[in-house]
Amino acid sequence: MDGRIGDISAPGRIAEPDEGISMEELALAARNHGLPLEALRYDLTPAGLHYVLVHYDIPAADADAWELAVGGRVRTPLTLDMRTLKSFPAVTRRVTMECAGNGRARLSPRPVSQPWLVEAVGTAEWTGVPLRTLLAEAGVAADAVEAVFTGADHGVERGIEQDYQRSLPLPLATGGDPEVLVAYEMNGRPLPPQHGHPLRLIVPGWYGMAHVKWLREIALTDVPFTGFQQAMAYRYRQSPEDPGEPVTLIAPRALMIPPGFPDFMSRTRLVRPGRVRLEGRAWSGHAPVTTVEVSTDDGRSWSEAELAPPDGHRWAWRNWRASWTATPGSHVLSVRAHDADGHHQPLSQPWNRGGFANNLVQRIPVLCASGG
Template sequence: MSIHVCSPLYAHAVSLDQISTPSRVAGVDEGVSTAELGLAARNHGMPLEAMRYDLTPPGLHYLLIHYDIPFVDPATWSLRLDGLVDRPLTIDLDTLKALPARTVRSTMECAGNGRARLEPRPVSQPWLVEAVGTAEWTGVPLRDVLTAAGVSAGAVDVVFTGADHGVERGVEQDYQRKLTVAEALDPDVLLAYAMNGAPLAPQHGFPVRLLVPGWYGMTNVKWLTRVEVLDHEFNGFQQKAYVVRQSTDEPGEPITRIAPRALVIPPGFPDFMTRGRVVRPGLVTLEGRAWSGRAPVTGVEVSVDGGSTWSSAALAPDGGHRWAWRRWSHEWLATPGAHVVTARAVTADGETQPVEAPWNRGGFVNNAAHQIPVTCLEA
């Protein structure tokens, strides 16, 4: 009958260690906590029906913001490029926008997509399957700016710092990720200032973010303030956090490129509460999107019996957009009863999606095939 203080866990905290606790895995049958729900209320997924759009409108594109959305004044913003370079640079927004630009269509996905479907559930942003979106990003190739500054011999890593500040597992930090020099010199890597032809929305990194096509979202640092070239390997907090491992005493496997995935636009219409889907008998066009940051998607397979039998879907051409999702479709003659629709992507390397994903401590890279129960009513 009452409300209570937001998160009683830390209502009496007086130190960072009390407010910022170690990572943990939920207990058996432990429901989603208020803290996880608080993350879900902020960091939203893409409603799956938005796969009808080639380019996701900014307000429907998934979002994962570790701390707060910082306020950055574009009039005073500048990007510092320094470290192991011949000519350190400070670039303001007008200067950046005056440089030759490129536009890259890119599907971005959170490395934690699917986390809340793992058992036991790693406690963090509780994604089901919607942490994805596709946009056209416009900006200056990072390579051009690095070349202008002159990367010195002996350079190893390039570190990107954002303006978002917070604490995580007891460590106070500005958000930072790295690329190797070779990765940073890829011509598709952008200092992006526009999304779908408009200035970045605040939640997508205004005024400038890093765009690394084909990589999971955590590498695409938002609200960029600094690019630093190092003569050694960078091993900051987020490098150590985004790894696949079974326990926290392993260093783990670093997470880089997006694993293949196909998603299905839920057919028919939903129940409000369960999101269960309802169709009526007859021909139902199943469609969706498929993508991979590894080898390109070359096929999509669809099953309407929960994965017992599979058919090849029609896959639309990539239109020259190597890093964007591709549309697929499949005609299904629905008959009254309970069905489970599922789809899986296949790549040029022969990689496909598992029906059950291997568990890991951080809940990353769960690309288990998307399953949608569908009820077909009597005619």
């Protein structure tokens, strides 16, 4: 998730069968927003349309006074201001970021948390310093096993006051594929406050909970990190007692720009008879997307869409398009992605208490009217 929301439903509460959106969810939704699906037309999501999820308050941050500490199991601890960080060679990476809870609201029973449908995603170009560059400057001790990242956002989880913290295994932190960034720009401009100004982590291919915002400390440890957001939150659980497996890489997903125009009373899209262009985006954190399929009959049959060729942006979504001849009547449009490692979107979604990685195929009800 971009920003972060603690896993309040793991091992917390599940919505009752007839329960609506809770006050807890309303409070979360009021400060967060998703991507309007028509914005899938943009290769790069404008910052104001990129999805946002913030767990605690957005902290006050003065870039001129900001410092990043790099310490723990290193030979030379560092304290870096923004001027020093920007003196290192910079790189820019185009990265699609998706919330781990995207699709959670479509599960039954529904976990009580940010009620995303499919809109918690966005793609931006992030500019900053490779994490491995900073760790090389500090010198990694031989016994280091993880890098722990601390944000300036601060709050209470289960009665315990804490900062937001996540960790990455050392091979990922020091490796080059994907190359983890300590970023200070989004789409060529300083990070907006809601996206972590002045400094954040970018972990290509991983769900957004790993992309720590308002980054102020990196500490290498010689034991695995067991903080709340690592050991308790963001784990695939079937029951409160289940220790679960950690949420990591983004599952494949394809989304379609809803065609035609909306009927707000029925929440159905309206199209006219004839040729209708279908298009959208597809991505996966596991491996490159190889195939996108489209269905116009609610998943009974599928045809292959045209997938844009690779453009050198391995960690960003790819455009797809298809043509459909609409006939009068009701239709349900769907789209699904397959990646090079054999992962694909399911037609029925396995359930977990946090509602994580729900990449069930998108369904768009469409009415084609016979009139002009």
